[in-house]
Amino acid sequence: MSIKIGIYGYGNLGRGVECAVHQNKDMELVGVFSRRSPDAVKTVTGAPVFHIDKALEMTNEIDVMILCGGSATDLPVQTPALAKLFNVIDSFDTHAKIPEHFAAVNAAAEEAGKVAIISVGWDPGLFSLNRLYAGAVLSDGADYTFWGKGVSQGHSDAIRRIEGVQDAKQYTVPVESALEAVRSGKNPELTTREKHTRECFVVAEEGADKARIEAEIKNMPNYFADYDTTVTFITQEELNRDHSGIPHGGFVIRSGRTGANLEHNHIIEYSLKLDSNPEFTASVLAAYARAAYRLNHEGAKGCKTVLDIPPAYLSAKSGETLRKELL
Amino acid sequence: MSIKIGIYGYGNLGRGVECAVHQNKDMELVGVFSRRSPDAVKTVTGAPVFHIDKALEMTNEIDVMILCGGSATDLPVQTPALAKLFNVIDSFDTHAKIPEHFAAVNAAAEEAGKVAIISVGWDPGLFSLNRLYAGAVLSDGADYTFWGKGVSQGHSDAIRRIEGVQDAKQYTVPVESALEAVRSGKNPELTTREKHTRECFVVAEEGADKARIEAEIKNMPNYFADYDTTVTFITQEELNRDHSGIPHGGFVIRSGRTGANLEHNHIIEYSLKLDSNPEFTASVLAAYARAAYRLNHEGAKGCKTVLDIPPAYLSAKSGETLRKELL
Numbered sequence: 051m052s053i054k055i056g057i058y059g060y061g062n063l064g065r066g067v068e069c070a071v072h073q074n075k076d077m078e079l080v081g082v083f084s085r086r087s088p089d090a091v092k093t094v095t096g097a098p099v100f101h102i103d104k105a106l107e108m109t110n111e112i113d114v115m116i117l118c119g120g121s122a123t124d125l126p127v128q129t130p131a132l133a134k135l136f137n138v139i140d141s142f143d144t145h146a147k148i149p150e151h152f153a154a155v156n157a158a159a160e161e162a163g164k165v166a167i168i169s170v171g172w173d174p175g176l177f178s179l180n181r182l183y184a185g186a187v188l189s190d191g192a193d194y195t196f197w198g199k200g201v202s203q204g205h206s207d208a209i210r211r212i213e214g215v216q217d218a219k220q221y222t223v224p225v226e227s228a229l230e231a232v233r234s235g236k237n238p239e240l241t242t243r244e245k246h247t248r249e250c251f252v253v254a255e256e257g258a259d260k261a262r263i264e265a266e267i268k269n270m271p272n273y274f275a276d277y278d279t280t281v282t283f284i285t286q287e288e289l290n291r292d293h294s295g296i297p298h299g300g301f302v303i304r305s306g307r308t309g310a311n312l313e314h315n316h317i318i319e320y321s322l323k324l325d326s327n328p329e330f331t332a333s334v335l336a337a338y339a340r341a342a343y344r345l346n347h348e349g350a351k352g353c354k355t356v357l358d359i360p361p362a363y364l365s366a367k368s369g370e371t372l373r374k375e376l377l
Numbered sequence: 378m379s380i381k382i383g384i385y386g387y388g389n390l391g392r393g394v395e396c397a398v399h400q401n402k403d404m405e406l407v408g409v410f411s412r413r414s415p416d417a418v419k420t421v422t423g424a425p426v427f428h429i430d431k432a433l434e435m436t437n438e439i440d441v442m443i444l445c446g447g448s449a450t451d452l453p454v455q456t457p458a459l460a461k462l463f464n465v466i467d468s469f470d471t472h473a474k475i476p477e478h479f480a481a482v483n484a485a486a487e488e489a490g491k492v493a494i495i496s497v498g499w500d501p502g503l504f505s506l507n508r509l510y511a512g513a514v515l516s517d518g519a520d521y522t523f524w525g526k527g528v529s530q531g532h533s534d535a536i537r538r539i540e541g542v543q544d545a546k547q548y549t550v551p552v553e554s555a556l557e558a559v560r561s562g563k564n565p566e567l568t569t570r571e572k573h574t575r576e577c578f579v580v581a582e583e584g585a586d587k588a589r590i591e592a593e594i595k596n597m598p599n600y601f602a603d604y605d606t607t608v609t610f611i612t613q614e615e616l617n618r619d620h621s622g623i624p625h626g627g628f629v630i631r632s633g634r635t636g637a638n639l640e641h642n643h644i645i646e647y648s649l650k651l652d653s654n655p656e657f658t659a660s661v662l663a664a665y666a667r668a669a670y671r672l673n674h675e676g677a678k679g680c681k682t683v684l685d686i687p688p689a690y691l692s693a694k695s696g697e698t699l700r701k702e703l704l
Contacts, residue, residue, distance in 0.1 A: 069637055073516050094637045148704050149697070174704045176510065176645075179688055181703045183503065186664040186691035187657075189400050233650070308660055310396050310421045314652035318503075323560070325641035330514075333635055337513040357689040357699050361506055364513035370476070372684050376508045377475050377501045 518633025
């Protein structure tokens with residue numbers, strides 16, 4: 051019997067979940083729920099499309115609803131609302147607002163007897179897990195998280211808002227020498243500038259003042275001013291040809307010490323190199339949908355995060371098989 | 378209130394646990410249990426020493442007993458026996474016998490209402506966890522585990538048994554080009570010889586035939602014959618000076634694909650670089666002792682592995698704090 055999945059919201063992440071569900075033999079995609087008219091939405095694998103209002107009538111047909119909206123305005127409303135009807139998974143990633151989101155979703159899921167798992171993905175998500183494991187093992191140490199090389203949607207958008215910019219793509223790039231210093235066990239204190247650089251590829255509108263655009267980017271507070279930023283002007287054709295992907299990745303490193311006199315150093319490093327950020331995030335969501343389904347079948351309810359889920363619940367394999375093959 | 382820990386068996390691993398407990402403010406070391414006469418054992422931090430027979434009388438004084446014996450003959454007997462009396466943690470690492478060990482420990486712990494967590498450490502242990510997470514997320518992919526650079530006790534012992542060898546240390550070394558091929562996403566099929574090399578530092582007895590010793594090492598079946606092995610003869614002084622540590626480490630890498638046509642590749646890499654293999658393993662044991670204690674307090678019983686334990690149980694911090702700080 052397969053796990054019946056719904057996808058709520060159909061952008062890059064929703065399309066990624068559609069592909070991920072397709073890859074998992076124990077899952078079945080019931081359909082995609084969109085605000086748009088179902089006729090106007092064409093799915094990657096031919097999955098049925100429903101208007102979001104239809105979800106209300108389909109509570110018995112869907113085991114887990116995977117929410118693929120944005121963290122700014124969609125998920126704060128949608129996750130608590132849908133947790134009253136379904137087991138749900140979201141990728142809420144506004145770090146500062148997680149406690150508030152958790153409380154709202156927990157109240158809804160508790161009351162409905164459903165399981166909700168929030169902030170699933172790679173950061174928050176797999177990176178959070180690695181910070182937890184590494185910190186629990188090496189209690190005396192320091193954590194470092196680096197992001198990239200990868201596309202930052204927020205920074206790309208910020209550049210596009212500058213007058214005279216037609217299109218842009220921004221890459222966050224970890225500084226190799228900083229990574230090496232961390233790996234050496236030196237426990238360096240690193241400034242923002244020392245950890246990451248920002249590479250911007252910009253298409254200027256015809257006749258625009260490139261020098262002004264470059265200066266505006268480099269001096270933009272919060273986004274670029276604290277970083278060493280490079281700006282390269284290219285044509286729209288070049289941008290489309292060379293920068294159409296959505297790669298990302300990063301590193302979580304903990305450096306810690308043990309021994310009677312803390313004389314031994316240890317490095318735990320976790321890294322991701324992703325060709326497609328949304329498809330990888332979607333694959334994490336699919337694995338946690340399996341966990342939500344199984345937990346709810348066992349009677350669990352309420353809001354959880356990746357930190358609460360026993361790892362074995364993510365796998366389609368039995369405990370016996372996992373012990374034999376993976377342990 | 379702190380978690381009261383006992384250490385059962387006092388070699389390198391037991392000393393490592395002693396130091397690890399010392400580093401965790403929510404734990405307290407009740408004592409070390411040894412087969413030797415307590416007077417003959419000097420502990421690193423001055424912890425009390427008891428003869429192992431005394432453990433029977435101390436079931437109310439110890440929350441979790443951490444077993445630090447060997448997998449060959451100690452743990453198959455000790456873990457089931459002690460799981461009748463205590464919550465227990467062991468580092469049983471004979472992969473092929475884990476299902477059998479699990480069954481024996483589970484029966485004992487279930488009956489006694491205790492929690493036992495077996496095969497805790499880094500492989501089995503943290504590496505197993507990473508194989509599970511990565512495989513659950515990237516269902517279409519391949520796993521690679523590399524060990525080293527690090528000291529293999531078994532291989533060092535095998536060299537020491539050769540006639541004319543006074544002392545020896547063997548390092549297992551991952552082949553950099555194989556690591557790079559895996560990281561590139563090529564999903565290579567790698568032979569034993571292509572994955573690791575073996576570096577041997579040997580002290581020959583006075584007048585021993587070094588050419589014969591080198592040939593015996595390189596042709597030893599199972600241990601060395603399938604590898605590119607280098608043998609370097611050094612003096613006992615050099616061995617003591619340059620090779621007295623017990624470093625280890627390794628890499629777990631999963632390469633997998635997503636997308637409608639599996640067109641996107643992803644690499645998940647986890648690695649450890651450890652100055653002291655036993656102290657790091659001990660630190661993992663201590664973190665899981667915390668989980669065993671908390672699970673048992675909630676009414677859980679029976680045998681578990683790292684794959685079953687919710688990550689948050691490893692940390693001394695509350696769920697609320699973890700969500701705020703780590704998620």
